[in-house]
Amino acid sequence: MAKKVALLDYGSGNIRSAQRALERVGAEVTVTHDPATVLAVDGLLVPGVGAYGACMQGLTAVHGERMIGERLAGSRPVMGICVGMQIMFDRGVEHGVDATGCGQWPGTVEKLNATVLPHMGWNTVRPPENSQMFSGFDPEERFYFVHSYAVTNWEFEDDGLTTPPQVTWATHENCDFVAAVENGPLWATQFHPEKSADAGAQLLKNWLDIL
Template sequence: MARVVVLDYGSGNLRSAERALQRVGATVEVTSDHRAALDADGLLVPGVGAYAACMAGLDAVKGGRIIGERLAGGRPVLGICVGMQILFERGIEHGVLTEGCGEWPGTVERLEAPIVPHMGWNTVKAPEGTKLFAGLDPDTRFYFVHSYAVRKWELEASEVIRPPLVTWATHGGDDFVAAVENGPLWATQFHPEKSGDAGAHLLENWLKSF
């Protein structure tokens, strides 16, 4: 049975993430303890609210260091919603720039759509070879609730390093990054823990990657 830590750094949605992981068979601990987070089979980084507030909370528990140390050892990490956004270099909200963890280049910015926030169920466009969305129908919908996203993927392809698999979604004609699979680092802009059976299947796929 996989042991997963949900990183507690003051963000919301911790218990729903815990319950969703338990539903698919994981043993789950919600904690900010450094050693527990490093030793777990998987680390889930949630996130709800403002980018700057999430980064402040993450810095307070040295969360960026925890993520970096796990990835250096090839240990799985899954970011969800703002927990995905903080993995990028920077976020801009209300004209304020906040530095992120910098695992990927790119900027989290406000969606350019007629209706913001983007709230509700949407399909995604997963790339060939995806493991995160394996076994799911292309018409499967996931639950989104956000006003900001990465609208441009900035990591250039390399002939040496296998490029990340990037999944896209569209809201109001505006394309944005909906998920990323990059070695041990996976992330979703949507909420699998609020996406019913589809979200449970996706979390099972993540557990199978350990």
């Protein structure tokens, strides 16, 4: 039976490409911001393109942060892509605007310390051992990035009581940044799986497999 996925529609971009990519790997996709639908499906995918502050405004307008929080409180899977990942952190500073995020992880999204921006194109990543997200991948596999902002300082403190998130890193011009996070039911990627050809399709399939 196909896994049911809600693609959160809050005015951000890349909705259709994400929908096609999910359908390619066998998901039944509904584009919506209806709370009842979002809470009932097997998985919620949160896309994101554009400025952090604008995305948070759109998310707040449809009560998206509340829906994300309710799903995660019930251990229901959520996945964020690009700015959809960034808004899971405490805050983002972009174009002089300091915006509050969803606060699922501590940390600040800031401009990459690089001379060539945006960081656009294919790049390798460095996942941790036993990663479910990157299960079955060759270490030299590449994923498609397009961004100028990211989290470069992982601030999560391991209290020894809960399982800490698994963090995947990547590098652009000697600037290390968080490329993906696996945190129980919450997964997120800075890169675009829906634009990463077969590698992206396999990653989305890995996500569907945990739903």
